[in-house]
Amino acid sequence: LYFKQTISVIIDILLSSPCMFTAYLYHFQCQNxxxxxxxxxxxxxxxxxxxxxxxxxxxxxxxxxxxESIKSSCSYAKWGCCKFINYAQRDAHEEACLFAPSVCPISNCGYRGFTGRWSGHFLTSHSSDVMRFIYGQPFEVNIEVSVPFLVFLGEDDHLFLLQNNNLTPFGHAFSVVCLRSGNLNWMFSYQIEATSRKKPENRLQLKASVTNTRQWTGIYPSEAFLLVPFDFCHSSNIVLNISIERYAVV
Ligand SMILES: [Zn+2]
Ligand SMILES: [Zn+2]
Ligand SMILES: [Zn+2]
Ligand SMILES: [Zn+2]
Structure with missing residues (x-):
């Protein structure tokens, strides 16, 4: 009971502050x-x-x-964050929290979704913009060269983007990123293969690990990408063979 009274007194004091919210560590009082x-x-x-x-x-x-001592759980606790943070650190923590939502990459959508829970949103809002795949099973995509990315949905609801970066005068750089923040128990790797339509003996292959990103901002990974020459295009399309693998982090 004493504890409860103390808390309610503290809350009264804080509510008497003009902003009724204590996002700051420094507090001042008048002579009264x-x-x-x-x-x-x-x-x-x-x-x-x-x-x-x-x-x-x-x-x-x-x-x-x-x-400073009043701590509360992170807003993303139900998505897996177990951090307790005080008011002053709250914004900074939630901005960087591993369990914060990611932003839907489809332009003008603005939906914020959580790692591993994307199928509901894509099936209701963008069912024609997403391609489902099974880990370890290669699939073929035919990408129109002006499209900045394609969206793939893994069987466990992780969302992947095949990014297409036009690198004039050479060709298109392709890479795969996973749109996620929390649940880093899984890691992903991918493979892209491109075959020239004109000269099928010209083949390119990339094996790389998937980069994680919170939000699609049009920034392309620089660690690994497959540079497909313009000569591989056929009537402004490029055919790619893709496979994505999932493995547990030990
Ligand atoms: Zn204030
Ligand atoms: Zn006063
Ligand atoms: Zn958190
Ligand atoms: Zn969306």
Missing amino acids: GHVACFSCWSKLSNKCHICSRDAKFARNIALEKIV
Whole structure:
């Protein structure tokens, strides 16, 4: 009971701060004990927001300690994050949290989805823009050379992008990225094969590990890609043979 009362007193104090929210570690109080967070205090120009008097603000170290010690679970706890963070570190943590959602790569969609849970969104919103595949089984794609990426959905709901980067005057650079943040228990590798239509004896192959990305921003991985010469195109299409493997991280 005592603990509950203490908490409610603290909450009352925090709510009396002008912004009613304590995102800052520094807290100030007037000579009558009215508190304001750093952000509010810096706008008050030495007039208290409650007693309206000319105030001599001083830092309230005890309150700062209490606020600092109040920790709550990350917003993405139900997706697997077990971190407890205090207010001041909350934004920074959630921005970088491994379990934060990724943004749907289809332009103008804006949907935020979680790693390994993409099929529902794609089947209802973009069913014609996604291709399902099974790990370890090669599949053929026919990509129109002006398309920046194709979307593949793994059998376990992981979302992959085959990225196409036009590197004039050489050709197209292809690479595979996985759109994900959390659940890094699985790693992926991929293989791309291209065969020239004009000279089928000209073949190219890439084996590489899949890069993880939170969001498609049009930035292409530089560690590995397959550069397919323009000569491999056939009426502005390139045929690629792709296979993606999944393996557990030990
Ligand atoms: Zn404030
Ligand atoms: Zn005051
Ligand atoms: Zn988190
Ligand atoms: Zn979408």
